[in-house]
Amino acid sequence: MRVLGIDCGSERTGYGVIETDGKTHELLAAGVIRTSAKEAPEKRLLRIAMGLREVMEKFSPQAAAVEEVFHGVNAKAALKLAQVRGVALLTAAEAGVPVGEYSPLEIKTSVVGYGRAEKRQVQLMLQSLLRLDRRLDSKDASDAVAVAVCHATRAVALLQTGFSGRGVGA
């Protein structure tokens, strides 16, 4: 199964594509779509949509996964993030790709085995899981790959127990 993970952000949206059987994963691509704060909000969203569409066209993922938006810390930032998330969900729907949604806790647990893991632990674990020569140095790309791995792990578990592929938080 090919899974696209997306880490939404209005300035930097990370993406990661893995080929996976639920246990072993191969990294096909990882990167960041950047936008400029000088642009109007709608133009930034357009840039993100175009970037994600390009990735989906190139890699034809069978599933996509995003992190749930975290509210509480900064309401304004959360709302901006949610706008990007809306665009990410839309581009997946346009490509006919179902989307799983996962909490930060679920993502860390599935990658590191510990829900309160540090960013660096996640990066090191991904390096090991994906047999990479070095760590994914972009935090955004790393977070995107982590959510893809989370979906891969969960989707296989869910297939085995017969549930649908949407995350708990949906």
Add this chain to the structure above:
Amino acid sequence: MRVLGIDCGSERTGYGVIETDGKTHELLAAGVIRTSAKEAPEKRLLRIAMGLREVMEKFSPQAAAVEEVFHGVNAKAALKLAQVRGVALLTAAEAGVPVGEYSPLEIKTSVVGYGRAEKRQVQLMLQSLLRLDRRLDSKDASDAVAVAVCHATRAVALLQTGFSGRGVGA
């Protein structure tokens, strides 16, 4: 100038199209794009995007306007709304239509002349401003027309003073 107002909502997204010179306005269309709670979030967003694209194709607005997302009351609802808003902004950007963003206060002030006006006052004022036989009975369509009228009024004022068309809250 032709202005499209959008009132975002994950269940009901209102839209209203007016032809305006900034002082007198003619209502060309008003309606609601409905989605079902039974559908996956990304499918609901796709339905909203398709609905808004259809309206933009049919009426070719020169500007669009949306209400700012209200945070504070219900964080989860605000995030859902922001996702729809991201989709609305994206569809406008795709159509090359610039977007104005206005606070509820700005919208009510420009329609009724009083920022704390009741919904019913807004509806009655719109009926009068647009010379309609009866009130717009859908709250969502009415809110969408109100933001279009707000943009029309503000855009003319801004053109006269030489500022760009984006609302204060942008």
